[in-house]
Amino acid sequence: MTNTHSITMTRSKAFFLNGGIGRIICAIPALEKYAAESGDKDFIVVIEGVSDIFKGHPILDAKTYEMFHKNLFQTKIAEREVISLEPYRVWEYFNQKCNLSQAFDILINDKGIRDLPAPTFVLSKEELIMGKKVVTDIKDKIKKDKTIIFQPFGRGIEHLDKSFVDKTGRSLEFKNIKSLIKRLQAENFAVILMSEFGIDLKDQNYSDEVAMLENVSLRQWAAIIKNADHFLGCDSVGQHLAYAVGTPSTVVLGPTYSINTSYPNCEFFNILDMGELDREYDPIRITMDERISRKNELLMSMNDEIEEFTIGTILGKNKNEK
Numbered sequence: 111m112t113n114t115h116s117i118t119m120t121r122s123k124a125f126f127l128n129g130g131i132g133r134i135i136c137a138i139p140a141l142e143k144y145a146a147e148s149g150d151k152d153f154i155v156v157i158e159g160v161s162d163i164f165k166g167h168p169i170l171d172a173k174t175y176e177m178f179h180k181n182l183f184q185t186k187i188a189e190r191e192v193i194s195l196e197p198y199r200v201w202e203y204f205n206q207k208c209n210l211s212q213a214f215d216i217l218i219n220d221k222g223i224r225d226l227p228a229p230t231f232v233l234s235k236e237e238l239i240m241g242k243k244v245v246t247d248i249k250d251k252i253k254k255d256k257t258i259i260f261q262p263f264g265r266g267i268e269h270l271d272k273s274f275v276d277k278t279g280r281s282l283e284f285k286n287i288k289s290l291i292k293r294l295q296a297e298n299f300a301v302i303l304m305s306e307f308g309i310d311l312k313d314q315n316y317s318d319e320v321a322m323l324e325n326v327s328l329r330q331w332a333a334i335i336k337n338a339d340h341f342l343g344c345d346s347v348g349q350h351l352a353y354a355v356g357t358p359s360t361v362v363l364g365p366t367y368s369i370n371t372s373y374p375n376c377e378f379f380n381i382l383d384m385g386e387l388d389r390e391y392d393p394i395r396i397t398m399d400e401r402i403s404r405k406n407e408l409l410m411s412m413n414d415e416i417e418e419f420t421i422g423t424i425l426g427k428n429k430n431e432k
Contacts, residue, residue, distance in 0.1 A: 124187050125141065125156070126156045127157050131350075135350045140212075140219060141214075143226070152190075167232055228354055245302075261304035267307070279403065280344050283410060286411065294421065331351060341357050357378070364384040365389055384412070
């Protein structure tokens, strides 16, 4: 009698990835471990979106497909076991025992919580030269010695009636964004704003111009971040790019936990946790609970003292206990 279960278990896998680019970057270490440890030489990765974040990766680039690839099901998926990856539904993740990369590792490799390396993120020579040129040109134009990439908005941001609203609560308040820019300029930083939205800052009386780049891909942002002196941002893709390319970073969190969404044990990361005492875990991708979103909505609001502490952290005056 044929053992159909054993046949199923030996099939190569097709791992499906969805969500924001930050999540996809976080899956890289676990997929690298799978390639090294599983013996499955024919696994593939299907991105339910754009796959160029894996370009140049020595292992994953050749194994990655976008879901609209012609005849993908007939030629690749039908013969493989399909694995849908949802790290937010991992028990260790929603109980604050592991981060996103480790949750992917649990799903993909089933070896518990373990230390993982930073994701391999390969930039081409052209991308590196472009990133360096952008940063150099901005420093020369604004006449500052240092550059900082500032990503104040999370993925949930919406532009409503000339205001910015983030129902997830991950974005900084607009009044704090404007004030932090002024403080950074006073500390000799050329500020490069990383945002999908153009922001009207003309009436703010800034001492210097704020660089707002248009039509920049996430790979190009990675190259720019790599060449900047510092990254400042919220819980969004920029911090994952900064971690991958090794740029010193200050990350401001409110509704989300640093152990889940950032890198509190990284020596070049400093986390300012605004919600540590007041937040409640928001079980996104498990349930939808408006009560929790409303409770966490104002956790990212800063007073003058917190703004000053943030700038001090960027300048190296305040360090996390590692």
